[in-house]
Amino acid sequence: MRSPARPQQRRGRTYGALDLGTNNCRLLIARPSPEGFVVVDAYSRVVRLGEGLMESGRLSDAAMDRAVAALAACADKLARRDVRLTRNVATEACRRAANGPRFVDRVYAETGIALDVVSAAEEARLAVMGCHTLIDCDGPPALVFDIGGGSSELMLVEPKSGNCNDPRILEWISLPWGVVSLAETEPVAMAEGERSAAYARMLAQVAPMLDQFAIRVAARGVTEVQLLGTSGTITTLASVELGLPGYDRRRVDGCAIATGPLLALCRAIASQSVDERARIACIGPDRAELIVAGCAILDAILQRWPGSRDHNDDGGSGGSLVRVADRGIREGILRTLMTRDGTWIGA
Secondary structure, three states, X not given: OOOOOHHHHHHOOOEEEEEEOXXXXXXXXXXXXXXEEEXXXXXXXXXXXXXOHHHHOOOOHHHHHHHHHHHHHHHHHHHHOOOOEEEEEEOHHHHHOOOHHHHHHHHHHHHOOOOEXXXXXXXXXXXXXXXXXXXXXXXXXXXXXXXXXXOEEEEEEEEEOOEEEEEEEEEEEEEOOOHHHHHHHOOOXXXXXXHHHHHHHHHHHHHHHHHHHHHHHHHOOOOOOEEEEEOHHHHHHHHHHHOOOOOOHHHHOOOEEEHHHHHHHHHHHHOOOHHHHHOOOOOHHHHHOOHHHHHXXXXXXXXXXXXXXXXXXXXXXXXXXXXXXXXXXXXXXXXXXXXHHOOOOOO
16 A cells, blocks of 8 residues: 655645734735745734724724724735645734724634734744744844834844744833834824924834843943844835835845935934825835834834944945844744645745
8 A cells, every 4th residue: 555645745735824914914824935934825914903003902893893894914925825724823913902802702613714923022932933044144133123012122133143944032122102002102193393202202102111121232232133024014124225216025035224224214213204105116005104103113123223234235335234134023924834744845
C-alpha cells in the first residue's frame, strides 16, 4: 500500500488571518510556498470601529454594524476559499470598550467568525513576526513601530546575527494613542492659524510615554537603532514621499525613506487643511482627517530615535533612514499558523 503524501497535502492547505483593528478590517488568505506563503485572496475595509470610543467608552451601534458587515464579507471569502485553519484577532477597540465582549458574541452569532481579543503584548509579537525579515541581521537593535488606530506599539528587537528567523523582543510598549484615539482627543483644527498649536498638543500627548520608553532603551546600552515602521501611517507617508500617483505595495514594502524629509513631510501635512490633504495622491478623503494624528506619533518617535545610517541604501546617501513594511499582524498570524502546522517552508 502506498503511503499518503502528507507533506504535499499539508502544503496545499489554505490559511486565513483576520485583523480587526480600531480603524480597519483586514483579511489575508494564503498558502505555503518556498518564499513563505503566497496570497490567494485579500480584503480590506475602513470600518472605524473605535469611532467615539474615547468619549463614550463603548462601541457605537453604527460602528458595530459597519464592522459586522465587513466581517460577513470576510466570512464569505473564507468559506469560498475553503479555509480550514484561521485566526481572527481584534485589538485595541475591543480591548478598551465596555461592550467589547457583547460585540464579539454578536460577531460570532451573525458571521460565524470567532474573534480573539488579543493583548497588547500579543499584538506586538505578531507585528514583529510579520515584518522582521526586513530587519538587517548585522545591524544595531531594531526599533519596530506599529502606528494603529487605537494604540501604537513600539518594540526593541535584537536581530540574531545569522538567524533573523528568531528575533527577540528586548523591550516593548503599547501607547494608548493611535490615529483614531489621538485625533478624537485633539479634533482637526480648521483655521490655519490654529493648526500648529493643535499639532503641538498632539505631540505633547504622546511624549511622556515615549520618554519613559527611551529611558528603558538607553538602560540597555542601546545608542543607535535601525527603524522599521509598519501599518497605514508609514506606508501612506512613504507613498507620498516617493511621489507615487497611487498606492503601489511593490514600491512601498521594504523601501527606505530618509528620516529628515519624512519629518518635514509630517509637519507640512499637519499645516494643511483637510481639503488640501484629501487632494494629495495616496492620502485622499479616507485618510485626510486621521493622517495628522499619525504624523504626530511618527514625528514624536523620530525625534527620539533618528535611526541608523544605511550604507546599503540604493540611493547611496548613507543618511538616517526608516525602513517601511507593508506587512504586519496578518503576516505574523500566517507565519505562526504555518509554523505550528508544520507547513512553513520559507526563510
